[in-house]
Amino acid sequence: MLLLRVFKKPQNFRVYFRQIIFEIDNIGISSLPIVAIISVFMGGIIAYQSAYAIDSPLVPLYVIGFTTRESMILEFSSTILCLILAGKVGSNIASEIGAMRITEQIDALEIMGINSASYLIFPKIAAAMFIFPFLVVISMFLGLAGGYMMGVLTDAFTGSQYVYGIQAFFEPWKIGYSIAKSISFAFLITSLSSYFGYYTQGGALEVGKSSTAAVVCSSILILLFSLIYTKLFIGH
Amino acid sequence: MIEVKNIFKSFGDHKVIDDVSFVFEQGKTNLIIGESGSGKTTIMKLMVGLHEIDSGEILYDGQNFPVLGVQEKQEVRKKIGMLFQGGALFDSQTLEENVRFPLDMFTEMSKEEKLDRVNFCLEKVQLTGKNKLYPGELSGGMKKRAALARAIANSPQYLFCDEPNSGLDPKTSIVIDNLIQSLTHEFNITTIVITHDMNSVVEIGEKILYIYKGKPWWTGNSKDILKTTNPELVDFVFASGFMKEVFNAVKNK
Numbered sequence: 001m002l003l004l005r006v007f008k009k010p011q012n013f014r015v016y017f018r019q020i021i022f023e024i025d026n027i028g029i030s031s032l033p034i035v036a037i038i039s040v041f042m043g044g045i046i047a048y049q050s051a052y053a054i055d056s057p058l059v060p061l062y063v064i065g066f067t068t069r070e071s072m073i074l075e076f077s078s079t080i081l082c083l084i085l086a087g088k089v090g091s092n093i094a095s096e097i098g099a100m101r102i103t104e105q106i107d108a109l110e111i112m113g114i115n116s117a118s119y120l121i122f123p124k125i126a127a128a129m130f131i132f133p134f135l136v137v138i139s140m141f142l143g144l145a146g147g148y149m150m151g152v153l154t155d156a157f158t159g160s161q162y163v164y165g166i167q168a169f170f171e172p173w174k175i176g177y178s179i180a181k182s183i184s185f186a187f188l189i190t191s192l193s194s195y196f197g198y199y200t201q202g203g204a205l206e207v208g209k210s211s212t213a214a215v216v217c218s219s220i221l222i223l224l225f226s227l228i229y230t231k232l233f234i235g236h
Numbered sequence: 237m238i239e240v241k242n243i244f245k246s247f248g249d250h251k252v253i254d255d256v257s258f259v260f261e262q263g264k265t266n267l268i269i270g271e272s273g274s275g276k277t278t279i280m281k282l283m284v285g286l287h288e289i290d291s292g293e294i295l296y297d298g299q300n301f302p303v304l305g306v307q308e309k310q311e312v313r314k315k316i317g318m319l320f321q322g323g324a325l326f327d328s329q330t331l332e333e334n335v336r337f338p339l340d341m342f343t344e345m346s347k348e349e350k351l352d353r354v355n356f357c358l359e360k361v362q363l364t365g366k367n368k369l370y371p372g373e374l375s376g377g378m379k380k381r382a383a384l385a386r387a388i389a390n391s392p393q394y395l396f397c398d399e400p401n402s403g404l405d406p407k408t409s410i411v412i413d414n415l416i417q418s419l420t421h422e423f424n425i426t427t428i429v430i431t432h433d434m435n436s437v438v439e440i441g442e443k444i445l446y447i448y449k450g451k452p453w454w455t456g457n458s459k460d461i462l463k464t465t466n467p468e469l470v471d472f473v474f475a476s477g478f479m480k481e482v483f484n485a486v487k488n489k
Binding site: 011012014015099100103104105107108110111112113114115 | 284285286309310311312313314316318320321322324325326327337338340341342390396
């Protein structure tokens with residue numbers, strides 16, 4: 001029911017467009033630092049652990065680059081990154097809308113004749129679905145760079161072996177798959193968090209509860225859908 | 237003019253509004269008064285559609301609001317301005333953006349015209365030059381005045397004020413009351429004020445509905461209320477000994 005109201009025709013396209021730009025900044029650009037830090041570290045850790053695990057001379061060291069690329073593209077940069085964003089963005093959305101509910105700001109919108117569900121939630125969903133793929137692609141590049149830096153800094157493997165590895169057996173569709181996953185997760189995070197925020201009742205304590213519920217539900221659904229996608233597109 | 241006819245509302249088994257009928261006149265400050273929990277705010281929420289009535293009619297210049305479609309309700313709501321108890325200003329927006337918001341949403345005004353209108357409204361509520369302040373930087377009284385400026389920005393035909401004086405000192409309360417009354421007269425608005433503040437009742441009560449346990453108990457104006465013999469209303473009006481003394485002193489003069 002809420003989604004039906006969210007996707008009703010916008011009452012003023014100019015105002016909505018401005019809100020979407022604001023949300024792209026709020027949801028996406030402001031998340032760049034955490035995305036960058038986590039991706040670089042995760043890429044480095046995956047590469048180093050792979051190097052540590054491969055102690056057989058029969059396994060070529062370029063496998064490290066290959067493993068890091070596959071891990072980053074298929075799982076980390078889409079699923080794990082979205083889990084992290086569910087914590088950051090999801091709690092932010094639920095608490096923002098929840099606080100607006102308990103301080104009658106949503107009632108004020110309704111009384112002005114504004115479709116509050118659409119005005120508050122649609123720009124967040126649209127912005128997240130637009131910006132998440134960029135964050136995912138950035139995360140992929142930074143993760144791979146992190147792996148490279150780790151190898152070079154620790155001498156666990158050479159840069160050329162690693163670069164060869166990340167090019168080996170490359171299937172471009174996996175990037176599309178990862179981006180598609182992130183778009184669906186963007187929708188899940190923003191719509192669920194908005195739902196919990198929008199139907200908050202009570203005071204500050206309930207805003208906190210809505211925020212927690214939004215993060216927990218988003219995280220579980222992200223994992224569930226990631227499993228389904230893996231079974232559908234990767235598993236044979 | 238807004239006319240409510242035989243409205244009823246229950247939450248579960250608890251009857252909150254019991255057969256209330258009243259005419260809120262245009263160009264007058266119409267007050268709904270009563271003790272806390274008597275159903276004043278519920279009536280107002282029913283009138284603006286934040287709650288659904290169980291039965292009855294709410295007529296905005298003849299249009300029965302509860303039975304209108306979503307689109308038609310939104311059209312009526314565009315003619316409503318509302319001052320919430322806590323102000324309900326948008327925290328992330330400056331005062332100027334708050335007041336400009338209904339203009340952005342519903343008008344084709346140019347930037348300059350909008351700014352003129354915002355400045356006009358801020359001037360009306362004595363907040364000239366405070367355009368760039370955020371709600372968090374305002375005092376309680378300023379927040380109420382800012383919310384009033386937003387409420388009148390789109391030239392409403394109907395103005396609802398939910399306990400406009402709650403949490404304010406008597407001096408600021410009088411300022412808010414006078415503002416509401418002068419805006420009502422100047423723009424010929426149908427104004428409905430929910431209050432249990434006796435100063436407001438005496439200051440601006442041009443038409444008063446007293447609600448007792450969800451029922452319409454008494455109607456009149458600020459002069460009539462001081463002469464009332466209705467026992468529940470007398471209890472309410474003269475609840476404080478101080479009020480009684482003042483009233484007796486005035487009467488004996």
